[in-house]
Amino acid sequence: MADEPKSDVLELRKFVAPEFVHGAGARHLLSQYVHNFSAKHVLLVSDPGVFAAGWVDPLFAALQQDGVQVTLFTDVTPNPKDYEIIAGHEVYLENECDAIVAVGGGSPMDCAKGIGILATNGGDILEYEGVDNIARPLPPMIFIPTTAGTAADVSQFAILTDVTRATKIAIISKALIPDVSLTDPETTVTMGPELTAHVGMDVLTHAVEALGSNASSPITDMHALEAARLVFTHLRTAIAEPENMIAREGMMRASLQAGLAFSNASLGLVHAMAHSLGGNKDLPHGECNAILLPLVMRFNVEAAREKYLRLADWIPGLSPSSTENATLNRVIEAVEILQRDVGANIPLSQIGVQKGDLRELAALACADPCVVTNPRSPSEADVETLFEQAL
Numbered sequence: 163m164a165d166e167p168k169s170d171v172l173e174l175r176k177f178v179a180p181e182f183v184h185g186a187g188a189r190h191l192l193s194q195y196v197h198n199f200s201a202k203h204v205l206l207v208s209d210p211g212v213f214a215a216g217w218v219d220p221l222f223a224a225l226q227q228d229g230v231q232v233t234l235f236t237d238v239t240p241n242p243k244d245y246e247i248i249a250g251h252e253v254y255l256e257n258e259c260d261a262i263v264a265v266g267g268g269s270p271m272d273c274a275k276g277i278g279i280l281a282t283n284g285g286d287i288l289e290y291e292g293v294d295n296i297a298r299p300l301p302p303m304i305f306i307p308t309t310a311g312t313a314a315d316v317s318q319f320a321i322l323t324d325v326t327r328a329t330k331i332a333i334i335s336k337a338l339i340p341d342v343s344l345t346d347p348e349t350t351v352t353m354g355p356e357l358t359a360h361v362g363m364d365v366l367t368h369a370v371e372a373l374g375s376n377a378s379s380p381i382t383d384m385h386a387l388e389a390a391r392l393v394f395t396h397l398r399t400a401i402a403e404p405e406n407m408i409a410r411e412g413m414m415r416a417s418l419q420a421g422l423a424f425s426n427a428s429l430g431l432v433h434a435m436a437h438s439l440g441g442n443k444d445l446p447h448g449e450c451n452a453i454l455l456p457l458v459m460r461f462n463v464e465a466a467r468e469k470y471l472r473l474a475d476w477i478p479g480l481s482p483s484s485t486e487n488a489t490l491n492r493v494i495e496a497v498e499i500l501q502r503d504v505g506a507n508i509p510l511s512q513i514g515v516q517k518g519d520l521r522e523l524a525a526l527a528c529a530d531p532c533v534v535t536n537p538r539s540p541s542e543a544d545v546e547t548l549f550e551q552a553l
């Protein structure tokens with residue numbers, strides 16, 4: 163087994179995480195947690211897809227039955243927009259809410275974080291872009307993720323779309339970690355195969371980028387490596403057999419552990435490029451990552467050499483080769499094979515990206531905070547070349 167890099171072992175590292183309850187049925191603890199915060203009126207943030215899948219109504223009813231007033235807000239689209247956060251905040255104020263519950267994938271959860279920022283800090287949501295710009299704690303936040311992907315329910319990140327600039331912004335602060343996350347794999351059985359594939363590849367990207375990050379630590383590595391193992395073990399089955407609870411639980415745990423890793427180690431160039439694509443072209447986050455991950459791994463391979471060699475030990479069925487270079491190649495090939503098996507090996511040109519877009523996309527990616535922790539520092543020309551290879 164490859165050794166831990168000495169530099170990682172000797173540096174100071176902080177690790178933050180929310181309280182979470184993981185397991186089938188965890189969502190049924192919602193009322194109990196709302197009462198723990200003495201909340202009287204909850205803003206329940208979700209989106210039309212999750213609402214239609216039937217996950218919101220029973221939770222809404224259970225809260226009401228337990229004496230909690232609930233106002234529903236579902237005007238949230240993928241890649242949540244700044245004006246949706248403003249609208250949600252108005253609903254929060256009008257109804258004198260005192261806590262926020264998010265039920266859904268990354269979009270409702272990030273929107274809920276934005277509403278929470280405005281609820282206690284006021285001002286313009288775009289002013290909070292960057293690291294540690296939130297002065298006051300958010301209201302009580304309880305999250306129930308329904309995709310095994312984004313991990314917004316455990317992370318310090320909120321990714322929102324600045325509509326005027328047509329780009330995503332990242333707000334990063336310990337204040338954005340929800341108070342409680344109820345990670346219930348049962349909520350993921352209604353995801354279709356394509357969404358399952360995309361969010362699953364997002365999880366693998368979180369794991370690989372946290373592992374290779376300049377800000378990683380032995381604690382984040384432990385979560386990242388186990389998350390990668392879980393994705394390789396369970397993603398194909400979760401797609402083929404949507405109601406297989408062993409696979410769904412494995413993917414939900416992968417999402418949780420990859421989230422704990424990247425929330426504390428940050429991410430890298432795949433996410434910087436995916437944020438640029440997602441914000442500029444309104445494309446699904448997981449799909450962008452799924453397309454870009456192996457390409458960026460090849461770009462990073464020398465700089466992340468020790469970490470990728472450790473990853474080899476955690477990919478089920480991967481037999482190490484006689485040389486390190488051959489083993490590294492097998493690691494990246496394993497990611498490419500998974501990408502192909504889940505149907506994510508499609509060119510960017512097929513999802514609306516054109517050659518003329520690439521320069522601007524590369525410039526936006528290089529301005530993203532995730533690029534800072536990438537193991538290899540890329541130039542704009544490097545990033546443009548990577549986009550071109552994915553075209």
Ligand SMILES: [Fe+2]
Nearest residue numbers: 312364368447
């Ligand atoms: Fe992600």
